[in-house]
Amino acid sequence: MRLLLLHQNYPGQFAHLAVAADGAGWEVVGIGSRPEPQRPVPGRYRASGGDPVPACRHPDPARVVEAQLEQGQRVRQQLQRLAGEGWRPDLVVAHPFWGDALYLDDVFAGVPLLAFLELDLGGIDPEGFDPAAAAHANRSDTGAGRSLRQWADWQAMKRMGLGFTSTGFQRSTFPAWLQPRLRVAHEGIDLSDCRPDPLARLVLPDGQVLLAGQPIVTFASRSLEPLRGFHRLMAALPALQRAHPTVQVVVVGDDGTTYGPPPPPGRRWREWLLAQAGGAIDPSRLHWLGRVAHRQLHDLFCVSSAHVYFTYPYVLSWSLLEAMACGALVVGSRTAPVEEVISHGRNGLLVDFFDSDALVATLLQVLANPRAQAPLRLEARRTVLERYGREACMATQLALLHEALGDG
Numbered sequence: 001m002r003l004l005l006l007h008q009n010y011p012g013q014f015a016h017l018a019v020a021a022d023g024a025g026w027e028v029v030g031i032g033s034r035p036e037p038q039r040p041v042p043g044r045y046r047a048s049g050g051d052p053v054p055a056c057r058h059p060d061p062a063r064v065v066e067a068q069l070e071q072g073q074r075v076r077q078q079l080q081r082l083a084g085e086g087w088r089p090d091l092v093v094a095h096p097f098w099g100d101a102l103y104l105d106d107v108f109a110g111v112p113l114l115a116f117l118e119l120d121l122g123g124i125d126p127e128g129f130d131p132a133a134a135a136h137a138n139r140s141d142t143g144a145g146r147s148l149r150q151w152a153d154w155q156a157m158k159r160m161g162l163g164f165t166s167t168g169f170q171r172s173t174f175p176a177w178l179q180p181r182l183r184v185a186h187e188g189i190d191l192s193d194c195r196p197d198p199l200a201r202l203v204l205p206d207g208q209v210l211l212a213g214q215p216i217v218t219f220a221s222r223s224l225e226p227l228r229g230f231h232r233l234m235a236a237l238p239a240l241q242r243a244h245p246t247v248q249v250v251v252v253g254d255d256g257t258t259y260g261p262p263p264p265p266g267r268r269w270r271e272w273l274l275a276q277a278g279g280a281i282d283p284s285r286l287h288w289l290g291r292v293a294h295r296q297l298h299d300l301f302c303v304s305s306a307h308v309y310f311t312y313p314y315v316l317s318w319s320l321l322e323a324m325a326c327g328a329l330v331v332g333s334r335t336a337p338v339e340e341v342i343s344h345g346r347n348g349l350l351v352d353f354f355d356s357d358a359l360v361a362t363l364l365q366v367l368a369n370p371r372a373q374a375p376l377r378l379e380a381r382r383t384v385l386e387r388y389g390r391e392a393c394m395a396t397q398l399a400l401l402h403e404a405l406g407d408g
Contacts (some may be wrong), residue, residue, distance in 0.1 A: 021367030068099030096156035188393030196327035227309020
């Protein structure tokens with residue numbers, strides 16, 4: 001059987017699937033924008049070229065649609081080359097948001113399509129969850145604008161036989177008429193790379209070394225922005241530092257915006273939030289790491305006394321599951337889809353997203369008696385092992401491939 005994987009940032013969420021499908025005897029071909037895949041996976045690779053991601057964040061949704069069409073045309077050229085070699089897939093799995101699947105029928109008409117869909121932006125307004133933060137954002141999208149950004153997804157929804165997404169919450173954002181064709185099938189976490197390490201060391205940019213057992217609060221996000229709760233951590237820091245004079249806070253993430261709207265013009269969210277704090281935060285105990293290598297991120301999780309993971313109702317981050325797999329004690333927001341993963345008092349702790357006092361009190365409780373959290377840490381890893389381990393998730397996704405083909 002021949003499997004074609006389309007993902008602008010190939011292999012992206014399909015990395016484990018490419019490995020599993022190859023192991024199951026599929027002939028895998030991937031198409032992405034990069035000259036080489038983001039990470040090595042089995043099978044052949046074709047580069048479409050181009051980088052539609054910046055355009056897909058353009059403030060004008062019409063420009064986003066243009067970028068999706070341009071990306072689709074670049075992918076079509078690669079599809080035509082494959083067809084010219086006599087290669088035709090039995091199944092196509094695509095992340096369609098950037099437009100990669102728009103011209104599929106121009107070349108491979110009738111081939112079953114299994115679409116990976118992350119979120120229905122027309123069915124949910126993530127930024128509207130937090131009106132106070134949204135009031136400071138440089139936001140321009142209306143509900144219609146958000147839907148227009150997802151135009152390529154909607155073309156795939158009409159074309160696909162089946163679709164899948166990573167969590168039940170993400171599935172719930174799509175219209176009721178579509179949900180019977182949407183499966184929940186997470187891409188999984190590689191537990192061989194994510195495991196507790198009591199001897200882990202985290203070296204800070206100034207040379208200071210942090211070790212497990214020290215009072216360390218951590219936070220990690222691709223970008224430091226309100227949608228991932230960065231502003232809630234910053235709001236809690238003055239009180240946390242006053243109450244615990246030796247706590248070290250380590251933050252991973254860059255100053256861009258990945259998911260939500262940009263900050264006030266001419267500012268970065270980190271700068272703006274520090275200015276709002278007005279000197280109430282002790283900078284000597286707040287450490288900025290920017291983006292880090294995966295191994296260093298795992299070291300961060302392993303030395304953490306309490307790892308803060310806050311988010312608006314949105315796509316679930318891999319970092320949450322990796323932190324739990326490393327045995328971190330996660331203090332998460334009581335929001336979807338975090339509540340699908342963390343049960344308060346069993347495998348982590350949950351607090352109200354907007355309650356800074358509760359966040360501070362919970363962090364102080366954990367720091368006061370870190371040994372008492374050992375059962376939660378063990379159960380956190382067990383949760384990921386049983387529900388989000390790569391092997392279990394790939395068994396589900398391989399079964400989904402056969403279902404998309406009509407085999408079961």
